[in-house]
Amino acid sequence: METMTKTEFVIEPGNQEVVITHEYNAARELVFKTLTDPKLIPKWWGPQKYNTIVDKMDVRAGGVWRFVSRDAQGNVFAFHGVYHQVLPPEKLVYTFEFEGAPGHVSLETVVLEEQNGKTISNDNVVFQSVEDRDGMVQHGMQEGATESINRFSALLERICNVTRWNNI
């Protein structure tokens, strides 16, 4: 089992970004592939209690992604955006919009760096305003992101174990 490493959030007062850093116990290629594989999105994206499906996920510059989450009560939450840069295995730039708040868009830049076989993910989320940023933080952005990151981390660990098993 991976020792769950800490997720660091940098949220400075008065600016309009959130920077999320996490170290994954896996090689960068694997982190990138896992992050961009539509089949794996339901296994890590968003809160575990939601059932998330991939409506669209065209991972190339100009391609659209759209994920739809459903809770036990049948409430539906949909999210979409457009990839602006896809640079395997190191960088992803895309927009993010919750369809419940149309026109509130954030711009996300994920940079993966490999260090001694581990991967540092640096995820920079920029909002249209300080108010939008603060609103997302107040609505539990850190808890949501932490849960996704922990699910992603656990998934990576399962994939690594299978890979190691297959390689024996």
Add this chain to the structure above:
Amino acid sequence: METMTKTEFVIEPGNQEVVITHEYNAARELVFKTLTDPKLIPKWWGPQKYNTIVDKMDVRAGGVWRFVSRDAQGNVFAFHGVYHQVLPPEKLVYTFEFEGAPGHVSLETVVLEEQNGKTISNDNVVFQSVEDRDGMVQHGMQEGATESINRFSALLERICNVTRWNNI
């Protein structure tokens, strides 16, 4: 002739946005229509010395725009992005990317407010980092934006005169 009004830039040290405000001597509907009409883009977008053509301009949420400018020496500068919100006549949200610097994306929100028959345009441009913002400012963003705004203003004036003429 319109008395050219001032363009105000707010560029605070250490943050990652540029806010551009201008008052146009025209009704909001006309400003919005002019702003979003592909036929008119070559008449105001970018520096006058460039010849700009519209490659794509699908003004709806999810639609792509792409403009190509050519200078007298034949150098080509292309720009593209995706509309995220199109709310006539008051709001446009879209991304902006210079193809010479792929992956450097900004997110632009234009809000038009009508006041006594004039229109205040509030254009908020958010960058991925303070460095990206400062780099664009150092590369003449203010001069470029001011020229586009002045060309746009003059175009509005010509359209208004024609409209007035046609209405006589």
